[in-house]
Amino acid sequence: MNLSKSxxxxxxxxxxxxxxxxxxRELAKEDPALLRRFAEGNEVGDLAMGLMGDYVETTAYTEDGRLDIAAMLKNTGKYLSQGVENICEAAFSKNNCYCAVDILHKMEKGYDIVEVKSSTEIKDVYLADCSYQKWVLTSAGLNIGRVFIAYINNRYVRNGEVNIHELFKVEDVTDRLAPYENKVGETTREALSYLTxxxxxxxxxxxxxxxxxxxxxxxxxxxxxxxxNVFDLYRMSAGKAEEYYQSGIVSLEDALTCRIPLNAMQRRQAEFETFDLPTHIDKPGIRAFLETLTYPLYFLDFETFQTCVPLYDGIRPYQQVPFQYSLHYFLEKDGELCHSEFLADEDGDPRRALAEQLVSDIPQDACVLAYNKAFECTRLKELAAAFPDLAEHLLKIEGNIRDLLDVFRDGFVYDRAMGGSLSIKSVLPALFPNSPELDYHNLEDVHNGTEATAAFLSLRGMEKGEREKLRASLLAYCKLDTMAMVLLWQRLKEFCI
Ligand code: SF4
Structure with a gap:
């Protein structure tokens, strides 16, 4: 049994x-968002290879596409004996423990380690990870000097070719490893024994x-x-939930019986679950909200992507870049429901074309509804900053946005089936339980924002038929988001009759 860094x-x-x-392993349920982040981490690692200057890379693959560890160990030995200055993916194995170092940088006496992360901050888990690498390399006989972590500078703004020396911050963490280093040897022995x-x-x-x-x-x-159970309570911290769980408070009924401190939403969630209460409807509250809305009335939803390495000029790492929107609208009271939409061409920066169509689709004086408006408002402000000639109109739209989420956040409507979640994907099926056409699971290819991002980014280079099908799925997904808002708004009006 061997141990690797991961x-x-x-x-x-x-x-x-x-x-x-x-x-x-067959019990694992992979999270596509996490898998995407790991894949992106690998791309970032490749990009960072030149951070310390010219380099060689040891990476090798077997015929069936897996990493060829034996070949990587051999390549590393060869490059060490040649005195190469920077070895990327430098592989070492000692006492059944293996690791591959992102960059091994030769110094006058020994080597420095550079570990590359796609995060915008240094987390404790990275220090443990670096300590393990330093321990393996030291056990293998190398003299290790300093250990650095290269991570993403979230203030970097792309301008032309990506400048890796500006994209990455490189920080010396050698002195921060001490609390972890002392325990690595013992922990690896424990882990290897545990695995037997x-x-x-x-x-x-x-x-x-x-x-x-x-x-x-x-x-x-x-x-x-x-x-x-207590881990599902609305905004309950995992640490607090663990404390309750360990003291025998597991179900929401336990939470009520044992009188643990609960905020208003958590209490409502626990009471509705335990006593199977009917839908709560606060008519005056709903009416007051509906009275703030005017015509023409628009329902807006953006889809965005974010990448660690900015794809276009003027964009920061992990900046949300809108590439699509759906818009349902009524021009007048009792008027016809209309729909407009935008889905960018996947080959370039989508923002300018999106902003232009948006200002032509939404008048400056329209009332606009979004669900969790902070997201749409921030995107609109970013677009206004990027395109000053459209800023006035974009900021007017932003100023006119009302938040449909407020009705649920303020507790005017609650249904047990919402399970303490105020996401539109929980609220919609709770208020329309027998409507398969509103079930996101019944959509093709794209069922949530994460999949929408992945779908849009995968369009480039796709064969025409496949591309058209995926674009149609993206349009259907985003359209359902704004249709959901229209239906929720209509249901709120029905509640007040
Ligand atoms: S106890 Fe928690 S962390 Fe451990 S394997 Fe189970 S779900 Fe994962």
Whole structure:
């Protein structure tokens, strides 16, 4: 049994996660968003290879496409003996522990390590990861000087070719490794011994199931808990939920019986679940909200993508870039429901064309409804900053936005089926339980924002038929988001009759 860097950090998060990886991998339920982030991390690693100057890379693959560790170890040995200044993916193995260092940089006496991360900050888990690498390399006989983490500078704005020396910040973390370094040897021995157990080890669920990374075995380990449970309480911190769980407070009924402190929304969630209460409708509250709306009335929803490495000039790392919107609207009271939409061409920066169509689609004096308006408002302000000639109109639209979420956030409507979630994807089926045409699961290809992002970014280079089909799926998804708002608004009006 061997330990790699990722296995070591998984063991630190939860020993059982590593055990399940080894013996019951088929139970893992991968999160597409997390997989995309890991893939992006690999791309960032490739981009960073030149950070310390000219380099060689050891990476090698077997015929079936897996990493060829033996070849990488051999290549590393060869480059070390040649005195190469920068070795990327420098591979080492000692005492059944393996790692590949992003950049091994030769110094006068020994080597420095540079670990590359696609995050915009240095997290504790990275320090543990670097300590493991330093320990493996030192055990293998290398003299390690300093350890650096290269991470993303979120103030970088692309202007022409990506400048890796501006995109990355490189920080010396050598002195911050001490608390982790002392424990690496013992932890690796424990982990290797833990992996020899053939019987599934017990393990309590808790904060570690989502921190620092969401665990792919969540559904499996939580299957014995009642659903919903204290971990599902609205905005309950995982640490607090773990404390309750460990003291025997598991179900929402337990939460009420044991009188744990609950905010208004959590209390409502627990009471509706426990006593199976009917839909709560606060007519005066709803009416007051509806009276703030005027005609023409528009329902707006953006889709965006964000990438670690900005794709276009004028964009920062991880900036939300709008590429699509859907717009349902009524020009007058009791008028006909109309629809307009925009989906950018995938080959260039989508923002200018989107902003131009948006100002032609929405008049400056229109009342605009969004769901969780902070997102749409921020995108509009960013577009206004990027295109000063359209700024006045864009900022007028932004100033006219009302938030449909307020009705639910203010507690004017609550249904048990919302399960404490105010997301439109929870509210819609709760208020329209028998409407398969409104079920996002019944859409083709694109069912949520993460999939919309991935779909749009995958359009480039796609064969025509496949591309048209995926674009149609993107349009259908975004259209359902604004249709959902229209239907919720109509249902609110019905509640007030
Ligand atoms: S769900 Fe939690 S307890 Fe289960 S393996 Fe993952 S981290 Fe460990």
């Amino acid at each position: 296995k070591f950090t998984r063991y630190l998060q939860c020993p059982k996660m590593l055990w399940l990886d080894t013996y019951k 157990q053939k019987e599934e080890p017990p393990m309590c669920v808790g904060k570690h199931c989502s921190d620092p990374y969401p665990c792919v075995y969540h559904d499996y380990c939580f299957r014995t808990l009642p659903k919903p």
